[in-house]
Amino acid sequence: MDSDQITGLYGKVSGLAAPVSAHVSEEQLPEVRIYTVTAEWIQTDLVRNSRLRYAQQWTLIADSNNQKSIRTVLPPGPCSPLSGELLSELSPICGLRAVVRETSSQQLLEIWDRHGLRKSLNLSALNIHGRVYDDTQFGSLSWSECESKLLFVAERSRSSSAETRSGESASRKDRSVYCEDWGEALTSKSVPVLCVVDLHHGEVHVLQGVPQDVSPGQALWAPGSQAVFFVGWYHEPFRLGLKFCSNRRSALFRLSLDGRCECISGDNLSVSCPRLSPDGSTLIYLQGRVFGPHNQCLSVQQLDLSSGKTSTMVDVVSRPQTGEFAGVYEALPSRCWSADGQKVVFSSAVRNWKDVFMVDRGTKKVSSLSDTADVSDLSKVYGSWKLLTVQRDLMVICCSSPNLPPTLRVGFLPSADETVTWRTLQQPVTTFDYLWTVLDVTPTSDEDNQRYPGLDFGAILVKPSRLFCETGTPVVVFIHGGPHSQFPAEWNSTTAGLVELGFAVLMVNYRGSTGFGQDSILSLIGQIGSQDVKDVQRAVVASLQTDKTLDPKRLAVIGGSHGGFLSCHLVGQYPDSYRACAARNPVINAATLLGTSDIVDWRYTSAGFQFSYDNIPNAETLAAMLLKSPITHAAQIKAPVLLMLGGKDRRVSPHQGLELYKVLKSRGSPVRLLWFPEDGHSLSRVDTQVDCFLNTVLWLNQHL
Secondary structure (H helix, E strand, C coil): CCCCHHHHHHHHHHHHCCEEEEEEEEEEECEEEEEEEEEEEEEECCCCEEEEEEEEEEEEECCCCCCCEEEEEEECCCCCCCCCCEEECCCCCCCCCCEEEEEEEEEEEEEEEEEEEEEEEEEHHHCCCEECCCCCCCEEEECCCCCEEEEEECCCCHHHHHHHHCCHHHHHEEEEEEEECCCCCCCCCEEEEEEEEEEECCCECCCCCCCCCEEEEEEECCCCCEEEEEEEEEEECCCCCCCCCCCCCCCEEEEEECCCCCEECCCCCCEEEEEECCCCEEEEEEEEEECCCCCCCCCEEEEECCCCCCCEECCCCCCCCCCCCCCCCCCCCCCCCCCCCCCEEEEECCCCCEEEEEEEECCCCCEEEECCCCCCCCCCCCCEEEEEECCCCCCEEEEEECCCCEEEEEEEEEEEEECCCCCEEECCCCCCCEEEEEEEECCHHCCCCCCCCCCCCCEEEEECCCCCCCCEEEEEEHHHHHCCCCCCCCCCCHHHHHCCCCCEEEEECCCCCCCHHHHHHHHHCCCCCCCHHHHHHHHHHHHHCCCCCEEEEEEEEECHHHHHHHHHHHHHHCCCCCEEEEEEEECCCCCHHHHCCHHHHHHHHHCCCCCCCCCCCCCCHHHHHHCCCCHHHHHCCCCCCEEEEEEECCCCHHHHHHHHHHHHHHHCEEEEEEECCCCCCCCCHHHHHEEEEEEHHHHHHHCC
């Protein structure tokens, strides 16, 4: 295995483009209706060590008398690079395109029409606010009904806040005061403000009236454009990390342009993703509990704006039956309503899969819209369906599987008792001859959770279609982080690269993963380091018993964050089972992590303790956290360990990995540490991902 060949292979599997968003417009002609689908794609380029974004457009022709039947799909236009675009949004009536663009450290607002650039504002030079938020947590860009105003979220201007203090001496005195932020991946976000651009006058205003203890985001215009809706996250007494945390106390607010603000959702809840119905009568949003699991099964609430009454459209699913809808676990797309406002479409995890669903407001019935009923031949099945948008009842979906890279498909919302006729717009440039299967795993009676009995879990096994070695295929156990997340049966470049090199990859969705109901998530609270470790080992044993082509003497384990935590646990608790380990930003000692993580609440909850902002650690708490940590098993570790750490990780301090590194090195155990000073928790920089893959493969090859 030559380093250049491994890097080239990773460039091949990671360089396949994936659609990340889409927009649909339509035009009625005398005999046909024309739909234009514009998709935005992202593609990794190892030459530039960057991710490129580009747009591509398709024209769909439907009959006028049968508008839900696509007659012809014309070949797509050329790919257009989207250089420097942070946010963009099309106006619904005139088709104007608003773009927030970054160029030479300046942020510009551009308005484009069919004749070219209509208007441009230098937001940085105006100095009304700080940087515009382009993240998925706070960021938004919304047109008013009259299309003369735009709404967005930005950081409060530091200079304007300094001017409100008593003179220059106060400003000098305060310049070193600590400024809280919103944690991992949101370190530049501290005090967001809502901003409105008046396009006629070229003026930007910061809306007043947002409560002082609230940070606003996910803003959109209310009907009539004289007020806005927004989600407000409470930041007192201090901010907790928001990334991957759907359990933060927040509420839905209505703010009029003259500064009157009212809360329109319940108290002590977590809310997100407000979406207004096409007729402006109903606002839906996701709702969950505060604290507890960092990610959870959510309900969909609907607020009748005329009466002010809220009701549940989709409830939390505690324990789904096999083959049934398992609950909502991820954000709603920005456009998710049917044209008549009677249905809502969304994607969500279902056991080891990801599916797209439609809920009827009247009956509250949830239906699957995918065509994966026949799973007899998994080589032709899409294991993951992700909704990008639904507009004018035309859905745009990204589909993939472990052997099928991302594919763009479209289909119209079905009428009652109909199925969707899906059309593929863009096939991937290549497919891969991998074999994959889904395993359902049942814990043994002594591993059953007494509080939540009868739960099972799953795994996905991906392997080469032929044997590379007569003794069998070496197995890499790949464990997701979170822990409340999921490995769906979708395209994964790390898995694909390992399988291309001759490894089988077992991706385990242990109890606590999303897609198996809220009971499964709750079962892991207080059981980390035990239940999840046993689940992964149980899945390994089950796969080896099921597939005799796998080599039980050549097992390795890899994972990041909680997956790294479990990887280090496995080589410590089952030292004779594994011959190599590669862990990215792993939790090693939960007791020493307590004071350094941006999600201190989860550190208490995961160990089985109640969190309160005024918690002070005591001997009992710290001892329990230590006993659940991989560091307690370090003396039993025999497998060589590769550690990959981000120097700017706010979620799991890199000193966690350093702690294990020093213990192993002092005992003469084989250990290697890679340090990425500019990376955070996800180790997501392109050159970092290449280094991690290359070193992981070389480590596995050396020790397997």
